[in-house]
Amino acid sequence: MDRLNFSKGDGLLPAIVQDHVTNEILMMAYINEEAWQKTIETGKAHFYSRSRNKLWLKGESSNHYQIVKDILVDCDEDTVIYRVEQLGGAACHKGYRSCFYRTVRDWNFIIKEKPVFDPAEVYKK
Amino acid sequence: MDRLNFSKGDGLLPAIVQDHVTNEILMMAYINEEAWQKTIETGKAHFYSRSRNKLWLKGESSNHYQIVKDILVDCDEDTVIYRVEQLGGAACHKGYRSCFYRTVRDWNFIIKEKPVFDPAEVYKK
Numbered sequence: 296m297d298r299l300n301f302s303k304g305d306g307l308l309p310a311i312v313q314d315h316v317t318n319e320i321l322m323m324a325y326i327n328e329e330a331w332q333k334t335i336e337t338g339k340a341h342f343y344s345r346s347r348n349k350l351w352l353k354g355e356s357s358n359h360y361q362i363v364k365d366i367l368v369d370c371d372e373d374t375v376i377y378r379v380e381q382l383g384g385a386a387c388h389k390g391y392r393s394c395f396y397r398t399v400r401d402w403n404f405i406i407k408e409k410p411v412f413d414p415a416e417v418y419k420k
Numbered sequence: 421m422d423r424l425n426f427s428k429g430d431g432l433l434p435a436i437v438q439d440h441v442t443n444e445i446l447m448m449a450y451i452n453e454e455a456w457q458k459t460i461e462t463g464k465a466h467f468y469s470r471s472r473n474k475l476w477l478k479g480e481s482s483n484h485y486q487i488v489k490d491i492l493v494d495c496d497e498d499t500v501i502y503r504v505e506q507l508g509g510a511a512c513h514k515g516y517r518s519c520f521y522r523t524v525r526d527w528n529f530i531i532k533e534k535p536v537f538d539p540a541e542v543y544k545k
Contacts, residue, residue: 297529323434365524370513394496395492395494397493
């Protein structure tokens with residue numbers, strides 16, 4: 296059993312989420328050992344929420360789960376890529392398909408796409 | 421002028437490097453404020469090397485520079501994507517096109533591609 300190296304980031308390492316068909320990068324979040332194991336065991340993307348200090352199943356509030364089709368590991372075993380099918384069509388909590396919905400022009404951040412959903416609708420309790 | 425948020429990671433944040441044509445993810449490294457400014461000013465990908473504790477122009481040893489075609493910023497302003505043309509055909513110091521040259525199967529990391537170059541040749545002094 297091969298292991299990731301969680302030591303450099305105080306038990307956390309970055310997980311990049313990529314659409315498994317288009318290769319679009321949807322988001323980046325952090326995982327700890329528990330999130331890594333849950334992801335492999337369940338086939339759904341899990342992370343560690345730095346703001347809430349807890350395990351985070353992506354989609355637990357929105358139902359926009361990420362079904363993991365493949366996982367890639369880098370040369371240093373300290374970054375991974377989850378290649379996923381994004382349910383609900385959007386990964387960003389602001390309603391955009393990708394969290395990377397802005398491009399840099401002359402030091403300014405310019406929105407380059409339209410939201411897929413209204414966050415107020417999806418995250419209402 | 422819009423700003424990135426370097427505060428969460430002790431002055432560093434992740435920069436994902438993606439091929440601007442194929443969307444393949446080539447590598448992930450960290451940037452500080454200086455690397456960010458140098459990248460925008462020069463159009464070549466710069467990072468901060470955590471192992472050497474210094475500014476790092478990707479390609480300074482190998483001549484395999486990354487020409488930045490576009491930069492994307494995430495919803496929290498704490499992760500960026502450099503969309504690049506990879507000179508020399510490979511981003512990984514181990515000679516693979518992408519640092520993510522392994523896939524996970526049954527908890528094991530399996531090499532899925534062949535190296536593009538021999539690191540001993542490219543990094544010889």
